[in-house]
Amino acid sequence: MVPFLTSPFALLALLAVPALVAIYLFQRRFRVREVSSLILWDAIRQPASGGRKRERLQLPLTFWLELLAIALLALAAAGPLLPRWSRSRPLVIVCDDSLSMQAGGAREKAIAFAKSELAKRKFSPVRIVIAGATPRFERDFAQWTCTSQTSDLDAAIALAASAAGRNALVLVLTDHAPDAPLEAGRIRWQAFGAPLRNLGFVAAARTGNRVLLEIAEGSSTSRRVDGSSSGAVDDSKTRRPGGLIIRRRQLSVPDGPYEATLNDDAAAFDNRVVLLPDRRPPLRVALRVQDATIESALRATSRVTLDDVHPQLVVTDHESNDEWSVEVQHGSGGAAFVGPYVIDRTNALTTGLHLDGIVWGAARGAMPGQPVVLAGDQPLVSVDGKRVRIRFDRTISNLHHAPAWPALWWNIVEWRAAQLPGLRSANVSLGANAFVNLETPNAIVTAPDQTQRTVSGPSAVIAATQPGIWRVGPYSFGCNALAPEETDLSHNRSGGWGTWNDEALTSAGFENVAWILLLIALAALIAHQRVTRGALAT
């Protein structure tokens, strides 16, 4: 059993041995002491200092103990690894948690395969990593629900390898082939998918009574969409790279929840969408600035009603004392900025805001609050708590003619509306978060499977982990599984890639035994101290 040294250069510490010998030889340089007589000293056996007769070199016990300690410390520093005695190996099972694993019973097949592998060979310990958007450890397959819109297998495999150690084996259970060939080693890839034809919803949106649906189809498979609609139905079809055909439908729907379904096929998760109407009342805005472009941008949001009596947001061109306000500073005599613009993308006011090619005229000077949009070092938009300031000179700008203008005002309306009671969005994607402002201290959340829990206000975040209709107190929102990559089953495969090589199976791994050497060195040093103390005591 030959130890493997991870840091053999540490053995250079053995150079201390000659130094130790030199010290002991130096110590043998004798100091002088007068004694009463030599008759008692003659009884002490002396090591020979030289001569023709060979005698065994006599070194004290302390020398040998120090030598042992040096050797052990040097060897421990070299990181010795010894093969482990145990024949069982750690195993981490990485489970693809994406929606496509629901198709064709891939999940069930994967679980059966994993259990058969566990029965064939002894693994210890066995860990499970659920590979969703963010990988996580779970105790058993019960937590593997295959309801993630995406699966980051690379991150999950990296987590498995780092957490379980270099000796662990990894078994990946998924429905598609790996991106790159796998060589024999620690990772084994097993896929249980099949290139099935599937029809499913990949996008769904609702604005008022207008619904937009996108259906992905892979062939001439006939499809039928069931759902109540009225009025004109717009149909269009596009083909994406990779062969996926997207059919878009725009419908007018009555008030109330709208549900659309497709025929049963290989994957059921994408055969149904439910879209709830946005029941948020329009934002009451007091427009106290004479600017038609602002008014048209606000009205274009369809989320605003002008109300100068009980406004929830005041738009003005003067300094305002209102609680929620937007100050538009029309100062002239400024400069026409053409960029580059510095945009704080973490701020909700800049969502979808693109200023390429925009000429933004504004007076120079500082602005109170946190800058959100700057031209160089000149703030153009700033937020100060509940107050937004926009510095804008329309006479030397083209911003109000660009799509960025209504986008900015849409963000301002959403920014204020997000503080009002109710849901921020009436429909969310599976796995996304729904944000709700509560008017009561607590509210009961009811999932589509009727499980309930309580959340506390004034605001709550609900993870939409199931498709269907969720209820949060008096509010409801819809959750839909909309993932084109998961609906497209044409790339799914079954098979095995990569093998656990013989070395990985027969070798039980290595154990760092430096701690054993350190303990022995410690014992040697303790013995050295006792010997030294005993010599002193006598």
Added chain:
Amino acid sequence: MTTESRRAAIAEGERVGSSHVLVPPRMITAGAGGTRISRRAGGSLEFRDHRDYEPGDDLRHLDWNVFARSDRLTVKQFHEEISPFVEILVDGSRSMALGSKAEAALAIAAMLAAAAVNAAFPYAFSLVRDRLQRVAGGSARPASWDAIAFDHAGTPATALAAEARTLRPLSMRFFISDLLWPGEPQAIAAALAQNATATVIIQVLGAEDANPDLRGGWRVVDVETNEFREVFFDAAAAAQYRDALARHRELWNESARYARAVVARCIAEEVERNPAFDELAAAEILRPAWSRS
């Protein structure tokens, strides 16, 4: 000249000895005259006891009254009067000058002298160097002892072997030394005990002689001969040294037993606490003055 430390040691020894008294030894050979009563039966004016007649006894001591009454020949036993002389001998070699052995030896010598005075025993204090040398004022009070030098580059063995016979016959002899010299002690012990009424050998060792506090390599030099040895002194060497010292002690014990001498030991640095009182008291050589019989 005697150094101040040695004078102080002499003074302290005299002080301690002034509360003690030397005890006359049990076995005293017949001698001529004297003012002290010996315990051995012999010709004396003071009757002690009867015993059966043995061929060779002085017929003048036959008790005819007992014969008349019992037809049994018995002789009278009488006390004989003896004046013990005390010889105090101190090893004057260089080894005695190491550490505080010289002070300890002088203190013990002064103690014995003061105890002799209490017992009304005359005494003489001598240094054993190349010869037995009477110390100036050695028969007077210890405070007057002078010119005491421990500078003999040799052992006292030669002087003792040659001149022990010059010591007063039937004297009590005290020899104070570290006893650390080569050679068989039997001859020395026998020379000291020859013609003595009591012989006491007091070994005074320095703390460094009894238990060297050394570590590592040392060149140990004999202070008397300047010979040297190079020693690596560790725990094993210390054990060997202790074994050698024990054998040396046993050798002297055996030699003293054979010569009917008493051996007492003390450590020079501890003489104030234990100037060999225990051994001397056990040998009935020395006792506190108030318990004088």
